[in-house]
Amino acid sequence: MRIATWNVNSLKARLDKVMWWLDRAKPDVLLMQETKLADADAPVEAFSQAGYELAHHGEGRWNGVAIASRCGIRGVISNFGEPLRRAQSSESGDDEPQAEARMLAADCVGIRIVCIYAPNGRAVNSPYYEAKLLWFDKLARWINQTSSPQTFCVIGGDFNVAPQDIDVWDPVACHGGTHVSDRERRAFERIVSVGFVDAYRAQHPEPGRYTWWDYRAGNFHKNIGMRIDHLLVSTPLRDRLVWSEIDREARKGKPLPSDHAPLVIDIDSPGHPFDAGWASAESRIAARGR
DNA sequence: ATGCCATACGTTGTATGA
Numbered sequence: 001m002r003i004a005t006w007n008v009n010s011l012k013a014r015l016d017k018v019m020w021w022l023d024r025a026k027p028d029v030l031l032m033q034e035t036k037l038a039d040a041d042a043p044v045e046a047f048s049q050a051g052y053e054l055a056h057h058g059e060g061r062w063n064g065v066a067i068a069s070r071c072g073i074r075g076v077i078s079n080f081g082e083p084l085r086r087a088q089s090s091e092s093g094d095d096e097p098q099a100e101a102r103m104l105a106a107d108c109v110g111i112r113i114v115c116i117y118a119p120n121g122r123a124v125n126s127p128y129y130e131a132k133l134l135w136f137d138k139l140a141r142w143i144n145q146t147s148s149p150q151t152f153c154v155i156g157g158d159f160n161v162a163p164q165d166i167d168v169w170d171p172v173a174c175h176g177g178t179h180v181s182d183r184e185r186r187a188f189e190r191i192v193s194v195g196f197v198d199a200y201r202a203q204h205p206e207p208g209r210y211t212w213w214d215y216r217a218g219n220f221h222k223n224i225g226m227r228i229d230h231l232l233v234s235t236p237l238r239d240r241l242v243w244s245e246i247d248r249e250a251r252k253g254k255p256l257p258s259d260h261a262p263l264v265i266d267i268d269s270p271g272h273p274f275d276a277g278w279a280s281a282e283s284r285i286a287a288r289g290r
Numbered sequence: 291a292t293g294c295c296a297t298a299c300g301t302t303g304t305a306t307g308a
Contacts, residue, residue: 009307010297034307036298061298062306120308160308179308212308215295222293226308252292259296259307 001071001109002027002271005156005231006250007117007212007260011035011066015043016255022050025247025264026271028071029108033117033158034258035064042066057104059084065104065115065157075107080142102135103142111237112147116157121178129178132160136187140194149195149235156231158260161188163198166207167227179228196232199265203244211246212260220251229263240267 004027008014011032022030035042035058042056051070057078058064067073078084078101085099102117116139121132147153161184165171174180192198200209210225219225233241243266251261264271 013297034297120306122306122308177308214308218292218294220292228308248292256296257292 001029001111001267001269002264003029003031003111003113003154003156003231003267004262004264005031005033005115005158005229006262007033007158007229007258009034009036009258009260011037011043011064012041013256014258015046017250017257019046019050021247021250021262022052022068024249025262027264028069029111029113030068030262031113031115031156032066032068033064033115035066036061037064055104055106057084057101059101063101063117065101065117067104067106067108067113067115069106069108069113071109073106073108075105077105079103080138103139110152112151112153114143114153114155114157116155116159118158118160120160121184124176124178124181129181132178133183133187136184136191140187140190143191143194147194147234151234152236153196153234154231154237154265155191155196156229156263158229159188160228161185162226162228163188163201163230167210169208169210169224169226174226179226192232195235197235197238197241199231199233199241200227200244200246200263202238202241209246210261211263213251215259229260231263231265233265233267237267242266242268243270 037058038060047054052068053073055076056066105114119132122128162168162179168174210227211229213220213225247262251257
């Protein structure tokens with residue numbers, strides 16, 4: 001079984017690219033973030049043509065999460081099971097993330113899939129940063145309440161946290177910014193410590209592997225990036241994890257790419273014949289980056 | 291080489307991203 005996550009940076013703008021990638025990677029389940037669509041505008045038909053059911057949770061202009069599955073979608077829950085409500089006040093920003101479409105869960109062939117798009121945080125110690133940490137508290141509580149360590153569960157998406165220094169291009173340059181602060185890293189580890197494994201890191205100990213690169217200044221081709229998108233697998237799935245990769249090809253070329261690349265894991269068996277090609281391409285990139 | 295920002299909303303600019 002192949003599960004992938006991808007911050008698509010607008011599913012409307014990226015639809016052709018996403019369709020291309022579904023054919024390329026053939027994931028059984030794809031978690032998407034930043035669809036930037038209202039539910040009424042979700043491209044259900046395009047996914048159906050490609051053989052996928054689509055569950056979408058969005059507000060419109062910002063955020064938005066979705067799960068596409070070609071092996072069924074049941075038990076869909078959005079926004080931690082609460083109604084999506086607008087914030088009472090946007091003065092502080094503190095309560096904004098609770099009103100934003102950042103969480104969607106569904107059952108796909110016996111695996112609980114949780115798709116998340118964590119708040120950005122903007123600047124350390126800003127109200128948005130505090131709100132980001134509160135959002136992680138909410139996620140941790142929800143995970144604790146709704147799953148046990150023995151369930152088959154994958155929590156994936158854009159966490160907007162680089163868990164360790166090896167997950168950023170330059171820890172010194174990043175120091176003091178969001179995504180790398182101690183409190184954000186503790187929030188990430190708290191989720192993991194419930195009984196999950198960072199699937200990519202479990203397969204790849206090496207530094208220099210990222211899922212996001214700024215559009216500006218040629219950062220992608222200089223490999224100036226961060227590993228902030230993750231797939232966390234529950235303990236019962238850990239030993240069934242056979243392969244994981246970040247598909248840099250999807251960050252290139254035309255039509256215009258997202259600033260994030262898809263992250264892929266295979267459970268039980270490797271997915272597709274061209275996996276060997278991915279592996280060799282990644283080896284060349286890693287060699288050049290060091 | 292994969293190349294110097296892109297998205298939505300809206301209108302000649304603003305908010306957001308990480």
